[in-house]
Amino acid sequence: MSQPTFVLVRPQMGENIGGAARAMWNFGLDRMRLVAPRDGWPNQKAVAMASGAGRLLDNAGLFETTADALHDSHFVLATTARPRGLTKPVLTPERAMQIAAERIAAGEKVAVLFGPERAGMENDDIARANAIISVPVNPEFASLNLAQCVLLTAYEWRRQTAEITHETVEMAGADWATNVEIEKLSEHYEETLEQAGFFFPETKAASMKLNLRNLWSRMPLTRSDVQVLHGVLRQMVRWKERG
Structure with missing residues (x-):
């Protein structure tokens, strides 16, 4: 199935890259791109953290700049806690993945940007996005770990594109009474x-x-x-x- 590409912009720790890969694969996503990872690539700490999702790291694209990583994208979403003075549509993860699913179904390629762990993305990166994803977190503690942010976004993608049973009962071999x-x-x-x-x-x-x-x-x-x-x-x- 067509899916968005998750682009990690200048990620700092291999463990977070591995955690992001694991979070993506939890929800059926396997298209990862890396922009100038701080500790180089490949990274053994990322492999260890990814556990069963190591195939994402093996196939991850490596790029020097954000512009290079987005070269084939039609629509770009950037995850950030605030717009940083830029005029952009600000979407919840749910709405963002709804739009992503619609555009991908129409034949477009969609990318989602995730910034470095310490300070998030710079305005130069955010300016390349068509819209912003903002997670409705506690305003007094809005910072999300990279892998957490990837997990939230990947979960919303799954909700929009997979058949999900919202409630079920484990019968444990029993039958309902007539x-x-x-x-x-x-x-x-x-x-x-x-x-x-x-x-x-x-x-x-x-x-x-x-x-x-x-x-x-x-x-x-x-x-x-x-x-x-x-x-x-x-x-x-x-x-x-x-x-």
């Missing part, structure tokens, strides 16, 4: 509670039974749950009879 099984459970409890004199006074019995049935319908019960609840009630009756 309506018939829940109906039988409800009848079992009603009959037993009736014999125990639970539905009192008689004028409130109908509403009490209705509330009880509503309780069962609200509970996501498995067949095992139903069997346990039947067993609990039977054992309580047996215990009462023995007493």
Whole structure:
């Protein structure tokens, strides 16, 4: 699938380059470019940190300048905490990746710039971008680690382009109870509670039974749950009879 290229501009520590590669691969991204890494390239600390994402480092493009790294891009996004006096659209990571997905689907090449760890990108780099990505962080502590910023952006890309199941239940081999099984459970409890004199006074019995049935319908019960609840009630009756 077509995807954006992540460009690390003058990254300082090999560990952060490796962490960025790992974050990218977590979300299915593998196009990395490096602009003048401070400690040279290749970098063994980056390889160690990348763990299973070392293939990104093997295939990463190495460039001397930001302009060289962006030579084939149609649309460029720059991650920075503030626009630094430049007039630019400022986007959240979510909106930025929405736009990136739309442009890539239209056949364009999109690049995302990430600045050096200590001070971020210079205005010369930001000026090359069409828009800015700004993460809505705590304004009193807005600095993000390079790999963290890559991770956030890559996550938003994944959200925009992959089929994601937002909620699921681990059934652990169980099956959901059918309506018939829940109906039988409800009848079992009603009959037993009736014999125990639970539905009192008689004028409130109908509403009490209705509330009880509503309780069962609200509970996501498995067949095992139903069997346990039947067993609990039977054992309580047996215990009462023995007493």
